[in-house]
Amino acid sequence: MADDNKSTTPSPPGGEQKPAAEKPSGAVQPTPAGKPPNPTAVPPKPAAPAAPAKPAGPVPVPWDSPMVAKLKRQYGSGIEPLTYLGQNYMVVDRSLIPEILQVLRDEEQFDYCVDITAVHYPKREKPFDVVWILYSFPRNERIRVKTMIADGEPIPSATPIWAAANWLEREAFDMFGIKFDGHPDLKRILLPDGWKGHPLRKDYGIIEQDKEWVQINLGIESGQ
């Protein structure tokens, strides 16, 4: 509810009206409708079958606020601020990454790093979304910052900005294999050190496991 405490942000009702207005245009160009305008919000895999079917529901609308305007002036097309169901997020260019996080913390008072995580879209050219969920105590505002990176591409660590990023980045590394440059101790956190593979990648099956590790360390044929 209070996510959208900005006067300029349309509240959930606004999000509901929008799709109604945009439905016709969605019907005219069914397949590409979801993709080019907001490539990050739509996982590419299901977009093809999902888009021509039925009404698409609410869509992200541009997010406007004094802070966003300021950042936009500074970084131009490098950031794309959006609102979805009353929640604000910005898709930023990979090259802006440590800088924009630093600016958000130092100048915009986003002093609390809630979470750092990733989403894997294997069919995309840059298959990983890295997501920072931030909160500001003074502003009582929550935003998400999102960027896309290629497989194996390192991304600067946020540990110099928020100490909380330490374990969160280690988990993202453990589960997705994302390398955070400058992290003081980037190693697995939930899985054992010698484990091979990153389980939350989409190509890692649900019953898949590192058989070799299981056989050597547990002395059993299989954990399944």
Next chain:
Amino acid sequence: MTDTSKYLSHLELGERDETFLDSNELVINMGPQHPATHGVLRVILKLDGEKVLGTECVIGYLHRGVEKIAENRTYTMFNPYVDRMDYVAAVSNGLGYCEAVEKLLNVEAPPRAKYIRVILTELNRIASHQLWLGTHALDIGAITPLFYTFRDREEILKIFEKYCGARLTTHAFRIGGCQYETYDGFEREVKKFVDFVRPKIDEYEELLTTNRIWVERTKGVGVISDKDSIALGVTGPVLRASGVKWDIRKAQPYAAYSEMDFEIPTGTHGDTYDRYLVRMAEMRQALRIISQAVEKIPEGPIMAKIPKVLKPPVGEIYHSIEAPKGELGYFVVSDGSTQPYRVRVRPPSFVNLQALDLMVRGQLVADVIAVIGTLDIVLGEVDR
């Protein structure tokens, strides 16, 4: 620009075989099988005599891949799994997940369902704090509170059992509302419980608050400042005991909390004793919320109109609630199909546990036990 390096120290253990004998430093293992780590937490301690020079947590022993399971179940099927994360506060886990998916579906639970949710979640908060108090006191050496708190927690579990058939992993809520209407006499029984437990909380306090051993073991132990708490992402009672008046129930109200009148208890010193006082005060506030909710509970449907097969539109949402241990968040990504594309759980225990190193550095070994207790971690949630 602040320097975060002081939070990020890690143990350099590589050379320990060569230097072990001629060094005063001793590296020992606490856990994973240790009664005071509340589960399977392994802490590597680097000691100089009795003094802790540094720690490193080794976690993951209870990792079940909950987030991976979510991607292979439908939204409805995944609902019971979340109860298995923080099994001490299963109702809160369920509430967070259900509300996150409801947000994604753009539906809202009916008012009556929201009130039922508030009552059960607050009951669960008391149960969680009671379990924390009993085990925390036991770790420090007071056995009696354990029996007191478990005796009284039983009454809460009986209410859960009567409501939904389960005592611990309740699966009390459904996406869109609640599955079950309250049973006959639910309100009466909850009211009776409130009257029953209020003097009991005084009783716990009588045992501990001015108890000299308790005060000596907790005052000034595991101090964390408000600045450090925020930098490390610590939430919940630990953050509030450091003096930050922040509670998601007030800051960004969910369920029916905007209609409830309650206060956010805070501490000043950020030590183990203050965290104890904050949690005791929180139990009383929870009772206050429960009695209001029972008085005001509206009539009406308990389930919103949602389709049998849930197919949230393409998009992503982050929703978080104030669980007994801190901010519990769900980041759910939908690809328009019946199964979530990704569910990320932001567990409070996991993030709070990061602060352990800072809190125990320079303290005594025995205080490590006290600090692990006061952080109130559940390993099911840390490891997921």
